[in-house]
Amino acid sequence: MISEFRSFIARGNVIDLAVGIIIGGAFTGIVNSLVNDVVMPVVGVIIGGFDFSNYFIPLNDKVTAATLEAAKAQGAVFAYGKFLTVVLNFLILAWIIFLMVKGVNRIRAMEDKKPAEAAPAAPPPADVQLLTEIRDLLKSR
Template identity: 85%
Template structure:
């Protein structure tokens, strides 16, 4: 059982997956910062100074706050501004992943073309022997 576990863990796919998840987690922080600190303020300026992070609809009469954090403390809210921000995060992340996959595919395609230029394999031994016999008979 321990040997099976070792062989499972040692497989390249498991290690690649673990590395991908760790890098993805770190990358999520970068994308969130990009969207929240750079993209959303620019989008807000373009459409008239709107800050999506505090857009919400109160679901009961007790909510009187003007910020989302304070409104959540007062009661239930429908935070559609946060949803818009998450959608933009997803679109940026999907675009970056698309570009990364496209780059990796281009690199793989370039590597696949290199071995095609290798010399052809020698003929099998029996064909080579028959060729030598033919050449000897021609020379007589």
């Protein structure tokens, strides 16, 4: 059973998956920073500085707070603003990833268009060489 597990782990697909997950985790931090620190401030300026994350509807009369965190402490709230923020972040993230994949595909297409180096011609098999020599000898007579 241990040898089966070792052969399973040593397969290229499992190792590729592990590397992809590790790189994806690191990439998540980069993309989150891009969305939160670069894109969202621009979006905030464009839409007038609104912060959707504090938009909520109180579900009972006890909730009187102005911020979402304070309102949650007072009682049940319908936090639609936070949901809108997450959806907007997702759409921006998906667009950025789409552009990156499109760029990588364009680079791969350019690589595929490059002419492949011609492989050296393999010598003909021994029987073909022998027949060629016989033909050349018959021609010379």
